[in-house]
Amino acid sequence: xxxxxxxxxxxxxxxxxxxxxxxxxxxxxxxxxxxxxxxxxxxxxxxxxxxxxxxxxxxxxxxxxxxxxxxxxxxxxxxxxxxxxxxxxxxxxxxxxxxxxxxxxxxxxxxxxxxxxxxxxxxxxxxxxxxxxxxxxxxxxxxxxxxxxxxxxxxxxxxxxxx
Ligand code: PNS
Numbered sequence: 001x002x003x004x005x006x007x008x009x010x011x012x013x014x015x016x017x018x019x020x021x022x023x024x025x026x027x028x029x030x031x032x033x034x035x036x037x038x039x040x041x042x043x044x045x046x047x048x049x050x051x052x053x054x055x056x057x058x059x060x061x062x063x064x065x066x067x068x069x070x071x072x073x074x075x076x077x078x079x080x081x082x083x084x085x086x087x088x089x090x091x092x093x094x095x096x097x098x099x100x101x102x103x104x105x106x107x108x109x110x111x112x113x114x115x116x117x118x119x120x121x122x123x124x125x126x127x128x129x130x131x132x133x134x135x136x137x138x139x140x141x142x143x144x145x146x147x148x149x150x151x152x153x154x155x156x157x158x159x160x161x162x163x
Contacts, residue, residue, distance in 0.1 A: 002030035005085040017124035
């Protein structure tokens with residue numbers, strides 16, 4: 001049976017760390033769904049359509065990557081999509097506690113679905129969406145840390161808010 005994986009997240013915005021995990025996942029699983037969480041943050045910088053648009057643009061070359069949205073419980077979405085695996089990225093030990101809790105809670109909710117942790121390439125281990133937004137908003141360079149389309153859209157947001 002083909003293995004279908006779901007990679008859930010807020011992706012506000014998508015970083016090159018996320019991209020690295022998704023590209024690795026696309027090599028490992030038959031199909032991987034990038035599932036953008038609708039309600040993860042009540043006031044995201046990028047709207048849901050923007051986040052979906054960015055991910056579709058970045059992965060347009062990968063035929064086994066699908067971009068979708070989900071609302072409510074992740075495990076229900078995963079089961080509804082008939083996926084067997086949840087993929088989460090682990091960057092450092094500091095990620096572990098929260099990820100461990102989530103994985104065990106999801107395991108309790110549906111023991112048939114496995115959480116698989118994947119490590120990004122070393123150069124992405126310190127990147128987070130939160131840090132990208134903070135550094136960019138304070139005038140720091142984020143080139144090489146996010147896809148070009150994200151960098152461009154961040155610039156548009158800043159110039160839009162100044163207009
Ligand atoms: O990119 P993030 O913010 O680390 O993603 C977290 C996310 C969206 C995967 C997590 O908050 C989630 O699964 N939300 C959906 C609601 C849910 O199922 N909560 C219980 C998790 S055990």
